[in-house]
Amino acid sequence: MERIEYISKGPSETWDVGERIGKEARRGDLYAIYGELGTGKTQLVKGIARGIGIKDWLYVTSPSFTIMNIYEGDLTLCHIDLYRIEGYDVEGLNIEEYLEEGVVAVEWAERNTWWNGAIKVYIDAISEGERRITITRT
Amino acid sequence: MLILGIDTSCDDTSVALLRDGKEILSNIVSSQVDLHAIFGGVVPEIASRKHLEFIDIIAKEALRQGKADYRDLDAVSVTAGPGLIGSVLIGLCFAKGLACSLQKPLIGINHIEAHAMSIFLERDVDFPFLALVVSGGHTIILRVDEPCRYSVLGTTKDDAAGEAFDKIAKYLAIGYPGGKIIEEYSRKGRKDHVMFPRPMMDDNTCDFSFSGLKTAFINYAKGHGIDEGNMADVLASFQEAVIDVLFQKTLRAARKTGILRVVAGGGVASNGRLREVFQERGGKEGLAVMFSSPQFCTDNGAMVALLGHYYLRRGIVSPLDVKGFSRMTPPGLIKC
Numbered sequence: 001m002e003r004i005e006y007i008s009k010g011p012s013e014t015w016d017v018g019e020r021i022g023k024e025a026r027r028g029d030l031y032a033i034y035g036e037l038g039t040g041k042t043q044l045v046k047g048i049a050r051g052i053g054i055k056d057w058l059y060v061t062s063p064s065f066t067i068m069n070i071y072e073g074d075l076t077l078c079h080i081d082l083y084r085i086e087g088y089d090v091e092g093l094n095i096e097e098y099l100e101e102g103v104v105a106v107e108w109a110e111r112n113t114w115w116n117g118a119i120k121v122y123i124d125a126i127s128e129g130e131r132r133i134t135i136t137r138t
Numbered sequence: 139m140l141i142l143g144i145d146t147s148c149d150d151t152s153v154a155l156l157r158d159g160k161e162i163l164s165n166i167v168s169s170q171v172d173l174h175a176i177f178g179g180v181v182p183e184i185a186s187r188k189h190l191e192f193i194d195i196i197a198k199e200a201l202r203q204g205k206a207d208y209r210d211l212d213a214v215s216v217t218a219g220p221g222l223i224g225s226v227l228i229g230l231c232f233a234k235g236l237a238c239s240l241q242k243p244l245i246g247i248n249h250i251e252a253h254a255m256s257i258f259l260e261r262d263v264d265f266p267f268l269a270l271v272v273s274g275g276h277t278i279i280l281r282v283d284e285p286c287r288y289s290v291l292g293t294t295k296d297d298a299a300g301e302a303f304d305k306i307a308k309y310l311a312i313g314y315p316g317g318k319i320i321e322e323y324s325r326k327g328r329k330d331h332v333m334f335p336r337p338m339m340d341d342n343t344c345d346f347s348f349s350g351l352k353t354a355f356i357n358y359a360k361g362h363g364i365d366e367g368n369m370a371d372v373l374a375s376f377q378e379a380v381i382d383v384l385f386q387k388t389l390r391a392a393r394k395t396g397i398l399r400v401v402a403g404g405g406v407a408s409n410g411r412l413r414e415v416f417q418e419r420g421g422k423e424g425l426a427v428m429f430s431s432p433q434f435c436t437d438n439g440a441m442v443a444l445l446g447h448y449y450l451r452r453g454i455v456s457p458l459d460v461k462g463f464s465r466m467t468p469p470g471l472i473k474c
Contacts (some may be wrong), residue, residue, distance in 0.1 A: 002225035011350070037309050038353035042296050061465075062297045062349070066148065067222045070464050083305075092186060092224065115305070128357045 006133040007126075014040045015047035016121075017133050021121070022051015025103045027075060030095070032109035035123030040131055041107040046122065047080050047106055052077060063107070068093060076102030082111035139212045141450070142200070143443025144193070146229030147221025147249045148275060151192040152291045154439030156206035159447035163204030165433075165440040166191050186224035193232045200439065211242055215446020218456070219244035219463030221275075224459040234458055245446040246460040249437075251288055253403040254280045255448065256434045256441035263428060265319065267395050270388050272412075273404035273436075274317075276298035277384070278466065285448040287382045288473050291391045292344025293466065299380050300406045303349040306355055306376060310364060320373050321409050327374030332358060334379035336386070344391045351379055388416070389423055400427045408432040411427070 003066040008014045021031065025048065035040050042062045049057035054073035063069045071077040078098035082090070090112045098104050106112075109120070122134045139159070145152040154165040169187075201207060218235035219226055230246065237244035253276075254269030268291070271279040277294040297305070300317055307316025312323070335354050337347040355376055358364075364372055384406075392398055402416060407429055420427040434441060449455070 036356075037305055038349070038356040040349075040353075042349060046296075056294055059293065061294055062301060064301050065273075065298060066220070066464065068224075068464065070223065094224070128361075 002137045003083070004135045006135075008131040008133055009039060009129060011043045014043040014131060015050060016023045017046015018044040018049075018061065019051040020047075021135065022048040022103075023073065025052055027102055028099045029064070029103045030099060030114065030118045031103070031105040032114045033105060033107050033121045033122055033123070034109050036125065039125050041122040041123060044121065044133070045077075045105045045107070048103070049073065049077055049079075052103060070098070078104045080104065080106045082106065082108040085111065139447065140206060140452070141212055141213045141215055141443040141446050142197070142211050143235050143439040143441070144197070144214070144216040145221070145249065145437055145439050145442045146189040146193065146225050146228045147217045148225065148437060150437050151189050151196045152437055152439035152442075153193075153196045153200040154171045154199050155206060156440060156443035156447060159258070159444060159451075162440050163206065164202075165202045165438055166196050166200045166203065167436070167438055168196055168340040170244070186222070186228055189225050189228040192299070193228060197232070208236065208240060211236075213237075213241060213243040213245060213446060213450050213455070214240070215442050215449075217248055217249045217252070217442055218460055220249060220465045222265060223462055223464045226464070229430075230462045231459070234460075236337045238458060243450060243455040244458060244460070245449045245454070246456040247442055247445045247449065248466075249442075250276060250278055250280065250466055252441040252445040254282055254283070254288065254401065255445050256403050256430045257401045257428055258263065258433055259291070259440055259444055260431060261428070263399060263401060266395075267399035267401055268388065268391050268395065268397050270384065270400065270402045270407070271404045272299050272384060272406040274298055274304060274406075275407070276404060276466070277348070279344050279393070281390060281395055281397065286452055286454060290466065291395070292346065292387055294346040294348060295338075295351060296347050299346070299348055299384060302352050302380060302406070303377075303406070305352060306373075309355050309356065309359070312369075317406055319410060319411060320377055324374035324377045324411060327370030327372070329378040331368070331371035332375040334358075334375055336379055336383050339386055341381065342390075344349075344387050346383060346387060348380065348383075351376075351383075359394060377409075383413050384412065385415050385419055388394035389420070390426070392423070392425055398425050400425050401430070402427065403430045403435055405436050408435045
């Protein structure tokens, strides 16, 4: 198992971490993102978008309400948020289809169980402004 | 001219029947229908599957209440986006099938533009005007130059305003819908109890950001604790911060464009304090602010039919292979 840890001192540093993830992202990667409310999950996905070459990455917005947003870059980014859909049948979102075209990033990933190959990203608040971002690949 | 308007962009399945762009013959929203009765107590949970099961029932109900038949329709207008793509496609495909079989025009419209134009269901507004569309899924300022011609002046870069309300309410476990509950608490609270940040106020754009405000709230809650004693004061302060940003950005858009007419729509535009701030402070700044009625602030088929009416009148219809889309093109990237 590979484990990388970053410390972020604010949203723009979280973008930078996301950008590193995005630069290494490959078609078929699924990023399951875990973290409490207000820890910067959407900010991380913004960074991932920047890393995979999505031009309007600054306008990657929270999909809590719409559940799923699609962005076109060097790879397609499918940005999912399970916040509102506890007990939701995730199969209805056709995640496999989006993995064929690019990368899928899922916020509130704890609302579903993911397969072994999923890359898990944990964001923990260690103080008001600081976050520990831990990425584990199996 | 009789137009059927269909919206399945998010949770609700809505179908309305509109005559001549003004007369609403029916406006059915699934959340207002007793679905438990229709489904014998079991309501499907998944949005897109739910739309699939409801759309036919809601459309028939809209026609029944409007005392019309499918054959009476002159056109079918439908939301093509933005929204949850799986849900959008249910309404879009239903509308395509209907238009095709009736041999009538199909108009695939933008849901945000429909919110911006929804005021015309109740009254006329001179062009150009600014439209603030603020809901659980969107926070966006449009400039509407004439029917069917608009541009995006600003949008949220992270959370929508309504989403910030809902998430804070859920965080405090005070119930749903968050906006309404926070508004109720706020009426009893002091707006200046906590000075929450006003994100992106000094950046000279008309864009919004609410995620930092949400984090500031959580930091405050963790640091100071929130109980029944200070709940109303803290929530009133939070609500004031959100509304202050919405107002200041709208005012900035007005100053930048010189357009002083503002319409506000979307679910959050029903908030009483927001209406008060926009009327009072807007009035002092020379803005003429107009609000849709609450029933037309939330997602509804009538505004979709209305926008379809304007497009049809200009001879703009959609091909039967019009595509659904999930999100709005942000400012700077749109070509108008």
